[in-house]
Amino acid sequence: MIKKTKGSKTAVILASVLLVFTLAATACGGGSGGKGDTVTITHYTIDSPDRTFVEKLIPDFEAKHPNIKVKVTKAPYEQFDSKLQSSIAAHNAPDVTSHWGYGGFMEYYNKGMLADMTPLMDGFKASDYNIPEDVMNIYKVDGKTYGIPLNSYVTVMLYNKDLFDKAGLPYPPTDYEDKSWTFDKMVEYAKKMTVDSTDISKAQYGVDFGWGERDQRPQYFGADVYSEDTWTNGGKPSQVNLTKPEVVAAYEKIYGLIYDQKVSPTPAFSKSVSGQFGDPFLSGKIAMSVVGSWSLAASSNFNFKVGVAAVPQGPNPKVRSVLYVDPLFILKDSKHPKEAFEWIKYLLTTDVQEKSIELSGGNPPVNQKAADKYYSNFEGIDPEQIKQVFEGAYKYGFESYNHLISNYSQINELFINELAGVENGDKKASEALPGIQEKLQKLLERVNK
Numbered sequence: 414m415i416k417k418t419k420g421s422k423t424a425v426i427l428a429s430v431l432l433v434f435t436l437a438a439t440a441c442g443g444g445s446g447g448k449g450d451t452v453t454i455t456h457y458t459i460d461s462p463d464r465t466f467v468e469k470l471i472p473d474f475e476a477k478h479p480n481i482k483v484k485v486t487k488a489p490y491e492q493f494d495s496k497l498q499s500s501i502a503a504h505n506a507p508d509v510t511s512h513w514g515y516g517g518f519m520e521y522y523n524k525g526m527l528a529d530m531t532p533l534m535d536g537f538k539a540s541d542y543n544i545p546e547d548v549m550n551i552y553k554v555d556g557k558t559y560g561i562p563l564n565s566y567v568t569v570m571l572y573n574k575d576l577f578d579k580a581g582l583p584y585p586p587t588d589y590e591d592k593s594w595t596f597d598k599m600v601e602y603a604k605k606m607t608v609d610s611t612d613i614s615k616a617q618y619g620v621d622f623g624w625g626e627r628d629q630r631p632q633y634f635g636a637d638v639y640s641e642d643t644w645t646n647g648g649k650p651s652q653v654n655l656t657k658p659e660v661v662a663a664y665e666k667i668y669g670l671i672y673d674q675k676v677s678p679t680p681a682f683s684k685s686v687s688g689q690f691g692d693p694f695l696s697g698k699i700a701m702s703v704v705g706s707w708s709l710a711a712s713s714n715f716n717f718k719v720g721v722a723a724v725p726q727g728p729n730p731k732v733r734s735v736l737y738v739d740p741l742f743i744l745k746d747s748k749h750p751k752e753a754f755e756w757i758k759y760l761l762t763t764d765v766q767e768k769s770i771e772l773s774g775g776n777p778p779v780n781q782k783a784a785d786k787y788y789s790n791f792e793g794i795d796p797e798q799i800k801q802v803f804e805g806a807y808k809y810g811f812e813s814y815n816h817l818i819s820n821y822s823q824i825n826e827l828f829i830n831e832l833a834g835v836e837n838g839d840k841k842a843s844e845a846l847p848g849i850q851e852k853l854q855k856l857l858e859r860v861n862k
Contacts, residue, residue: 452749453482454756457497457507460487463710464513466772467760474759481752490514494822501526506746508753511563511739515822517815518552518560519648521742527559528743533754534558542761543782551812552740560740561757562779566706567806568624568734570725574718576617576700580606585701585722587798589733589805596727599701603676606700613685619676620701621683621693622667624724625735627828629814631663635729639818648819649861655850664835664842672838680836705737706806709799710775712791721794721802724809734806737813738779777803820860827856 458464464487471483486507488496493514500506512518521527539549544562552560570585577584582602586594603619610616624630628638636659640652654660670677678686678693686696694702697717702708703724712719724733741760743753759765766778767786777787788796788803815821831849834840 455507457510463773506744508747517821519819543780564739566737570722587801599725618678634663636660636663734810736810
């Protein structure tokens with residue numbers, strides 16, 4: 414049986430480790446580079462600077478491991494899964510990769526794509542790499558390890574200090590224990606900073622609530638799209654709850670920010686102002702943005718003063734953040750798993766994780782000794798505030814659904830397509846959800862046979 418841990422439990426332990434962690438890293442990349450033939454391993458990743466930076470680490474690794482060469486192959490995000498599947502089918506599987514596309518860990522695991530790394534881990538201790546044990550457990554199944562965590566993202570709120578100052582509003586808090594910072598308070602602030610206009614040059618919006626993927630957002634409001642057994646049976650929900658009143662109400666609340674409250678941008682507005690980075694917040698026309706912490710990496714591109722805050726307290730007191738703990742996998746068809754594991758260990762060392770923060774533009778390290786450097790990496794944002802927001806997010810976090818649910822790429826695509834009409838304002842969520850429920854059930858029956 415799958416022994417997945419819920420993100421909230423993971424988060425509590427991770428947060429506590431963040432607070433008390435004092436162990437010094439003692440491990441180094443280790444050397445498999447003894448005598449013998451030189452082998453080449455392949456690291457497959459997304460073709461974007463925050464992932465392809467690993468190419469710059471290769472010379473140092475190869476100098477320490479003269480018998481191992483590393484080759485990086487890459488694909489655009491939207492083609493990542495399909496190209497990976499094609500390479501496996503062609504018996505040309507890469508050695509090391511992660512679930513950087515739409516597919517998640519459970520999808521890869523259930524398709525038999527992943528190698529059991531346990532036999533390679535003799536002598537490997539997570540503490541040597543400052544990785545909390547409970548974070549290591551995320552990618553264990555029946556006591557066997559199928560992935561080693563590399564980066565840990567959370568949900569954050571970014572806000573435009575200039576718009577807050579102009580509206581005469583206090584900045585939102587960074588402390589998750591400040592219970593005065595609520596969803597309703599956020600909407601109250603958003604109304605005061607919104608200029609709802611069909612003239613795009615005049616339009617300005619108070620909040621863009623991009624919390625998690627579409628099927629996970631009801632969780633913030635205390636509703637669950639999937640039955641509870643999803644988290645214990647291998648990511649295969651036995652029941653879909655899209656027509657339950659609490660789920661319908663959650664979606665009405667989410668899209669009500671756009672069409673009832675009129676404090677959030679329409680998809681058309683967001684697309685028109687997104688610019689080269691694809692983030693409408695960068696336009697300076699959105700006061701608050703609830704997003705994954707990877708958006709912090711663009712901090713140097715903001716042309717306004719930016720702050721980071723806690724995600725406000727919503728109807729679900731236990732879950733306010735989505736956790737995105739990205740692992741590295743060795744594929745089952747890897748021809749050089751031992752050498753691939755040496756590469757993974759190298760990437761986890763404190764000095765390499767610190768170096769990777771800068772090279773990647775701000776990827777959060779799973780190695781907690783490197784985390785302080787990460788918190789200091791963002792121009793114009795107080796490192797202590799970022800640290801406090803991360804610690805709160807870990808405490809009130811839940812793992813991303815795409816890491817937990819099997820065949821998630823198809824599920825996610827269905828939600829994107831079927832909710833487009835609701836997001837464009839063509840229909841109410843209550844009108845669309847029964848049809849999505851029926852299609853999703855048929856999809857799950859087909860893919861989970």
